[in-house]
Amino acid sequence: MRWFLLAILFSCSNPPSDIPEVVPGANFLDKGRYLVTTLGHCGACHGENLSGGLAFEDSFGESFGSNLTILHQRTVKEIVSSLRESKNPEAHRGFEWMSDGDAIAIATYLRSLYPIQNDIPARDIDFFTRNTKGFLTSSKNVRGAVPDVPSSEKGKYLVNSVARCSECHSGSTSLFGSVEYMGGGKELKKGDQIHIAPALNDYSKLELVAYLRTGTTPDGRKSIFCPTDFFKRSDKSDLELIAGYIEGLRN
Numbered sequence: 001m002r003w004f005l006l007a008i009l010f011s012c013s014n015p016p017s018d019i020p021e022v023v024p025g026a027n028f029l030d031k032g033r034y035l036v037t038t039l040g041h042c043g044a045c046h047g048e049n050l051s052g053g054l055a056f057e058d059s060f061g062e063s064f065g066s067n068l069t070i071l072h073q074r075t076v077k078e079i080v081s082s083l084r085e086s087k088n089p090e091a092h093r094g095f096e097w098m099s100d101g102d103a104i105a106i107a108t109y110l111r112s113l114y115p116i117q118n119d120i121p122a123r124d125i126d127f128f129t130r131n132t133k134g135f136l137t138s139s140k141n142v143r144g145a146v147p148d149v150p151s152s153e154k155g156k157y158l159v160n161s162v163a164r165c166s167e168c169h170s171g172s173t174s175l176f177g178s179v180e181y182m183g184g185g186k187e188l189k190k191g192d193q194i195h196i197a198p199a200l201n202d203y204s205k206l207e208l209v210a211y212l213r214t215g216t217t218p219d220g221r222k223s224i225f226c227p228t229d230f231f232k233r234s235d236k237s238d239l240e241l242i243a244g245y246i247e248g249l250r251n
């Protein structure tokens with residue numbers, strides 16, 4: 001029944017475009033659910049049940065992960081665009097190069113969610129900040145198709161565009177100088193608690209997989225900001241690809 005309704009919804013949508021509006025097969029829903037609830041760690045900011053409300057602090061101040069259970073009125077294409085060009089450019093950085101296949105699967109899954117009412121305050125950035133701090137220019141605009149990556153590139157792709165380890169573990173981009181890839185340095189704040197995401201170059205593949213599955217370092221420190229609660233539900237094969245890619249950066 002649900003598929004029948006989805007089929008009707010999709011068939012009513014807008015003119016042809018680079019992001020297809022017709023979504024084939026139930027495997028898209030499963031793939032979307034997997035990416036959202038595991039490697040994509042959407043719930044880290046949009047709430048465990050995806051109805052929103054968690055604060056995310058960036059250089060423009062605080063904004064709240066929005067309610068993702070009420071997007072039924074939006075087309076797949078619109079949701080894919082929000083994912084790639086969020087109103088909070090830092091929160092979603094990296095997703096702009098998520099493949100069309102993965103982004104469409106995610107949008108399909110979000111549209112299938114049962115709506116949960118939860119009013120989330122919208123972002124309020126004053127005119128001056130918008131125009132002086134690069135808020136408008138910092139969101140990328142992806143045009144055209146982003147193909148699936150070949151399997152030899154999948155670890156790198158998951159690290160940069162899905163799990164986005166690189167976003168936190170590479171520090172925050174400043175106006176001065178560049179940041180070292182995976183060299184650590186981004187500060188995460190929640191109330192008084194501030195943690196800096198460390199460099200990952202001392203970790204072996206085995207240790208990385210163990211951390212992602214347990215949220216605990218070899219010397220017993222537990223993750224707080226690192227979204228291991230989501231990563232630990234991922235397929236071990238994906239975690240191995242991620243860890244293998246990061247280990248390979250040492251050479």
Ligand code: HEC
Pocket residue numbers: 035036040041042043044045046056063064065066067068079082083086087088091092106122123
């Ligand atoms: C680091 C925090 C963070 C993560 C992780 C994150 N988001 Fe977001 N997302 C945000 C914030 C903040 C906004 C902007 C809210 C606003 O408009 O002020 C947003 C906005 C969105 C929007 C636009 C919603 C609307 O009502 O217009 C969509 C869709 C979305 N996110 C989907 C996702 C999906 C899917 C994932 C996982 C693959 C994800 N997000 C992961 C923080 C995050």
Ligand code: HEC
Pocket residue numbers: 159163164165166167168169188195196197198200203208211212217221222223224225226227231242246
């Ligand atoms: C939202 C930001 C964020 C993302 C995304 C993220 N991490 Fe982390 N990570 C952190 C922070 C901050 C810490 C420090 C401990 C804490 O607060 O959880 C950490 C800790 C770690 C540690 C332990 C390091 C140590 O010695 O304490 C490892 C290993 C790690 N992360 C690997 C990863 C990998 C691999 C990924 C991607 C699959 C990833 N992280 C994604 C923020 C992040």
